[in-house]
Amino acid sequence: MKAVICTLVFAAGCGGTKTDDCQKFADKSAPVLRGIAKEAGKELTKEHLATMVKTCREKGNAGDQAMFECVLGASGEAAVADCWEQGMKGYLDDTKGGGANRVSREQRDLERLGKNAKAYFAANGGYPEGSAGPTAECCKVSPHSCKPDPAVWTGVWKALDFSIDRTYHAQYSYEGTPTSFVAKALVNMDCDEDVLEVVVTGSVDASKAPIIETAVAGKD
Numbered sequence: 001m002k003a004v005i006c007t008l009v010f011a012a013g014c015g016g017t018k019t020d021d022c023q024k025f026a027d028k029s030a031p032v033l034r035g036i037a038k039e040a041g042k043e044l045t046k047e048h049l050a051t052m053v054k055t056c057r058e059k060g061n062a063g064d065q066a067m068f069e070c071v072l073g074a075s076g077e078a079a080v081a082d083c084w085e086q087g088m089k090g091y092l093d094d095t096k097g098g099g100a101n102r103v104s105r106e107q108r109d110l111e112r113l114g115k116n117a118k119a120y121f122a123a124n125g126g127y128p129e130g131s132a133g134p135t136a137e138c139c140k141v142s143p144h145s146c147k148p149d150p151a152v153w154t155g156v157w158k159a160l161d162f163s164i165d166r167t168y169h170a171q172y173s174y175e176g177t178p179t180s181f182v183a184k185a186l187v188n189m190d191c192d193e194d195v196l197e198v199v200v201t202g203s204v205d206a207s208k209a210p211i212i213e214t215a216v217a218g219k220d
Contacts, residue, residue: 004005005033014203021068021072022053022055022056022057024072025052025068025071025072026049026052026053026055026056027049028071028072028074029052029071029080030044031053031077032077032081032084033048035081035133042088045199060140067083067084068084070083071083071084076161088090091211098204106168106170106185106196106198107171107185107198107214107216109162109164109170109185110183110184110185110198110199110200110214111173111200111214113162113183113200114147114183114200114202114212114214115164115212116160116161116162117160117176117181117183117210117212118201118202120159120160121202121210122210125142125178125179126177126178127157127178127179127180127202127210128154128156128160128174128176128181129156129176129177129178130155130176131173131174131175131176132155132156132157132160132172132173132174133154133157133171133173133174134171134172134173134184134186135152135171135172135173136152136171138168138169138170138171138188139167139169139170139188139191144169144191145167145168145169146164146167146168146169147167148163148164148166148167148168150163156174156176157174160174169187169189170185170186170187170188170198171184171185171186172184172185174191176202178205179204180201180202180203181201181202182199182200182201182202183199183200183201184197184198184199185197185198194218195218196216196217196218197216197217197218198214198215198216199214199215199216199217200212200213200214200215201213201215201216
């Protein structure tokens with residue numbers, strides 16, 4: 001749960017600079033976050049809120065200032081919830097659905113990779129050859145998430161026109177030949193023993209046309 005709360009904080013940005021504003025942001029957001037946590041079968045604790053305040057103070061103006069100011073100026077829980085929903089709609093949609101929807105983001109990532117691999121095949125007569133990744137284990141990166149870094153997505157990733165431009169929680173890898181490839185995303189949002197694996201594979205049929213398939217196994 002701590003990893004999820006950290007993700008919420010970093011995605012929101014907590015763009016404040018004053019200590020009391022960071023505390024006020026956390027205090028006003030707490031009822032909304034408790035509701036989100038409850039829907040995910042989790043519990044928001046004082047430790048999570050302390051992490052939120054600490055992260056807010058450390059990040060300063062690096063995040064979503066508009067959302068931060070929206071929460072500070074909101075009157076009532078419903079208004080605060082609107083601020084969060086508008087500022088983080090994509091993430092909230094994933095979290096509210098539990099594990100099955102949370103991984104949809106990583107699945108969409110790999111489905112995008114699959115489409116790019118198919119386009120590469122059409123242009124070059126085969127899939128990108130070589131290996132890429134695995135990328136960093138995000139649970140070993142503070143605060144249990146990986147930040148976007150263009151330096152990661154070079155080589156074969158670049159040939160696939162593939163990168164992750166947001167904070168993420170999966171370990172990505174690719175292994176390919178001109179006639180086949182396997183791309184994986186290992187997802188562990190809560191940094192526990194449960195890991196969900198999203199796999200996209202590429203092959204060719206009898207007529208040497210590309211075939212792209214997606215599979216999901218495990219749980220997060």
